[in-house]
Amino acid sequence: MRENEIKYLKSQLVEINPDKYELGITFGENKVIFGMTGDNHYSIIFEYKALIATFLNLCDKINYSLDKAIDLTYNTDIYDKFDLFKPSSKDEVKAYYYIENGIFRIATLWDLLAQIYNLLYKCEIKNNKINYYKFFENLSKSDDMNIKESAQRLVDYFNEISDGKYENDKRWIGNHKEVNIYRNKMTHRNSPDETTLSNFDINLKSHPSVLLRRVAEDYKQATTWLDKVIIEVIESVFND
Template identity: 35%
Template sequence: MNEQKDKEILYFQNKLSSVDYNPQRFKIMFGEDKFLFGVVSAGNDDAPFGKLMQYKTIHDTLMDLDWKIKLSFNETIKFSYSDEVASNFSLMRTDTEEERLAYYYLENALFRTSSLWDMLAQLYRLYFDINIPKEKVYYKQIFNPTNNYSHDFKIKATEIYGYIEQDDNTDCEDEWKGNHSFANALRNKMTHRNSPNVAVMSDFDMNLKCHPVFQIKRVIEDYSVVSQYIKDILDQIENDIMDSFNYEEK
């Protein structure tokens, strides 16, 4: 049992450590200790430095989000695999503080991971000059290959949308299928109806809890996928535009 537990924890930790943001990305240096902090364009969003600073704003937000996501995942892993949860978990009730904390940190990770998808869409909106106000960006709209928004990245949009709409399948050796749909449904239920982590039986809902480890696997694998998509577009942006700013990555 301990061997299986250690194997699962290592798998989760490897997923987390595989995501890494370079704090020097999009940083324009002037000398040894000076860099361009920001630019506000005078009515011209297409100003080169202005667009660069928009990328940097999104990237800095992603680094902040990722730190909080990793913290939340590490905490929920710790509590989910505690002896108290292992000994007392029930589908019908919550008996320990450790279990409450496991779900608490899992919910934090879930909500912040869902934000990564909209940040991914923001990067595509900016890079491909999609004519949508940043306040109106919704990732399923951006990546739906039947919409004109994805005209310039149809192949990638088809890949991403295929993952988003993937059928559920947990009969897999490694990554499960349908993780995003599961995580999205979990978040929506939590936001708009009632907690999926509280057992109920009523006309309002009938719900039995999922063990937090089951939810961790689904959410952390979704986090891994969206983080790779983010890295792909960040690399593309950097390769295409940074040379013109005499950028040198540290």
């Protein structure tokens, strides 16, 4: 069972081929233009290039973090000797550290998805004003049926509530919301990887394997959507 879980989690990590997302602009004897600003067609391409480069960079870091978390969770005493009511062991702390590192970067991936949609569909919202949930919620009311349907599917995914079923061979329901709840605890309350019972908060820590599964599956969803929209971007650039 342990080996199957490891294999499944590893399958959620993304193998990125940077060449797939290449948007190079050359001139002369294969000289490459590094960048450009302004309002012309080429400057927009460089906006896309910056977003795609961020996507690739984030995936490398998330893959590293989650791979480390998988190794710690399944190849140390954590898997068999986890105790809900004891302070986290050093290996547990390390596992949570890598998972939490991934959580924050995956949230950035979802924001990145909104940034690319904003540029591709000319929504003209300032970059620093975009909240991915509100962005897609508003986009789900678009008059363009293709945009509306895609945005609504994303909103539906964001709003999924856990059904309490933890089946090995199916994506767990409510991953995004559960991961967000965990992240919000990290930033606004106490450490969610420690069990506490107090007036300040009541919290039962999750086994790292449970949290890891939710985070890895949310990561897979984010990268699947990003892969799809980046391919749309590349097609739109070369068709214009």
